[in-house]
Amino acid sequence: MAVGVTAYGNLLGRAGGEQLALACRPVEQPTLSVVLYRSPPYDLQVLEMNMPRLSINLTASSVFGGVESERRRSFEAKRHSMFLTPPSAAVQWRKQSPSRHLTIYFRPQLLEEESECADHLQRCGHIFNVTLPECATLIERLEAEMTAPGLFATEAVDSLARLLLVAFARRSGRGTSPLRMSAEVLRRLEDYVDANLTRRILVADMADAVRLPAQTFAKAYLRYTGRSPHQFVLARRVERAKNLLHHGPLSLSEVAAACGFSSQQHMTHVLSERLGKTPLAVRGEALQKTAASRDR
Numbered sequence: 001m002a003v004g005v006t007a008y009g010n011l012l013g014r015a016g017g018e019q020l021a022l023a024c025r026p027v028e029q030p031t032l033s034v035v036l037y038r039s040p041p042y043d044l045q046v047l048e049m050n051m052p053r054l055s056i057n058l059t060a061s062s063v064f065g066g067v068e069s070e071r072r073r074s075f076e077a078k079r080h081s082m083f084l085t086p087p088s089a090a091v092q093w094r095k096q097s098p099s100r101h102l103t104i105y106f107r108p109q110l111l112e113e114e115s116e117c118a119d120h121l122q123r124c125g126h127i128f129n130v131t132l133p134e135c136a137t138l139i140e141r142l143e144a145e146m147t148a149p150g151l152f153a154t155e156a157v158d159s160l161a162r163l164l165l166v167a168f169a170r171r172s173g174r175g176t177s178p179l180r181m182s183a184e185v186l187r188r189l190e191d192y193v194d195a196n197l198t199r200r201i202l203v204a205d206m207a208d209a210v211r212l213p214a215q216t217f218a219k220a221y222l223r224y225t226g227r228s229p230h231q232f233v234l235a236r237r238v239e240r241a242k243n244l245l246h247h248g249p250l251s252l253s254e255v256a257a258a259c260g261f262s263s264q265q266h267m268t269h270v271l272s273e274r275l276g277k278t279p280l281a282v283r284g285e286a287l288q289k290t291a292a293s294r295d296r
Contacts, residue, residue: 002033003050004049004050004051004053004105005022005033005035005105007047007049008046008049008103009035009037011044011046012037012039012042012044015039015040015042015043015044016039016040016042017037017038017039017040017042018037018038018039019035019036019037020036020037020038020100020146020147021035021036021146021147021149022034022035022036023035023145023146023149023153023154023157023158024154024158025154025158026154031106031107032104032105032106032107032158032161032162033104033105033106034102034103034104034105034142034146034157034158034161035102035103035105036100036101036102036143036146036147037100037101037102037103038098038099038100039095039098039099039100039101040098041095041096041097041098042093042094042095043092043093043094044092044093044094045068045090045091045092046085046090046091046092046093047090048087048088048089048090049085049087049105050087051087051105051106051107052084052085052086052087052105052106052121053084053085053103053104053105053106054082054083054084054103054104054106054121054164054165054168055082055083055084055085055101055102055103055104056080056081056082056101056102056103056104056139056142056164057077057078057079057080057081057082057083057099057100057101058079058080058099058100058101058102058139058143059079059097059098059099059100059101060076060077060078060079061077061095061096061097061099062074062075062076062077062095062096062097063075063076063077063093063094063095063129064093064094064095065091065092065093065094066091066092066126066128066204067089067090067091067126067204068089068090068091068092069089069090070202070204071200071202071204071205072092073128073205073208075128075129076129077129078131080131080132080135080136080139081129081130081131082127082129082130082131082132082135082168083126083127083128083129083130084121084126084127084128084130084168084172085126086125086126089125089126091126102139102142102143102146104161104164104165106121106161106165117165117166117169120169120172121165121168121169121172125213125214126214127168127172127213127214128208129208130168130171130211132167132168132171134167135164135167135168138160138163138164138167139164141156141160142157142160142161142164145157145160172213185210185212186225188209188210189206189209189210189232190236192205192206192209192210193206193232193233193236194236194240197233197236197237197240197258197259197260198257198258198259198260199260200260201233201260203217203218203229203230206229206233217229233260234270234274235274237259237260237261237270238259238270238271238274238275240258240259241255241256241259241261241267241271241279241282242275242282244258244259245279245282245283246282246283252264252267252268252279252280255267255279264279267279
């Protein structure tokens with residue numbers, strides 16, 4: 001664990017940041033460490049570490065980045081927003097304003113009675129920009145113990161950090177249940193997809209939109225709706241294409257772009273497969289219906 005803490009501290013230091021405080025139990029191999037950092041605007045590439053970590057923003061800031069194997073995204077990170085990074089993930093973050101944050105580094109064997117919680121957080125994958133109102137007081141107390149340590153500060157920091165991990169694990173654990181796919185969540189997902197149809201939409205993007213872990217979102221959605229997230233996105237693209245072909249003056253290539261198809265040929269293939277009609281046929285039907293209604 002010390003290696004990971006030191007590596008990140010050195011990386012942040014080269015960007016002009018600094019480690020303000022570190023707290024961990026005085027044992028040879030601590031299972032949990034909490035570090036308080038201060039940093040200027042930065043662009044950091046953080047390699048994989050051998051332990052997961054939960055970072056907590058203490059100042060609101062705009063953040064751009066994410067896991068290196070996925071598309072980077074922009075986050076408006078509020079004070080107390082939390083970012084969980086698994087040990088297998090290399091990430092890159094860019095901030096345009098000075099900031100302070102706490103990071104909890106931990107191992108699955110955190111405590112015998114809490115090992116299931118820590119193991120869950122290690123396996124559930126990255127979860128970015130989550131704010132839990134019930135954790136605000138815990139975070140403020142943890143920040144206070146790190147900035148102005150009181151009596152038995154190490155024990156206090158250790159206990160508060162563990163409570164935060166449990167709260168975060170409960171939140172992410174709820175994402176493994178199909179019951180989380182409520183009508184409200186599905187509406188939120190539909191709104192997000194409709195607002196972003198012109199671009200490529202990843203499963204991770206949809207998971208972030210409904211605040212569920214990316215690794216469990218696809219399974220939960222399939223279990224609840226009977227179709228994959230990809231099939232849902234494709235269905236929304238087809239629906240928008242139909243509407244634009246029926247009611248809009250756009251050319252076929254413009255319709256394809258407005259619906260997020262990679263090309264006009266791609267749209268033709270999908271609509272032929274899904275509707276049994278080409279885009280021209282769909283538009284022709286609409287024109288015939290309009291003409292027929294006028295004749296009446």
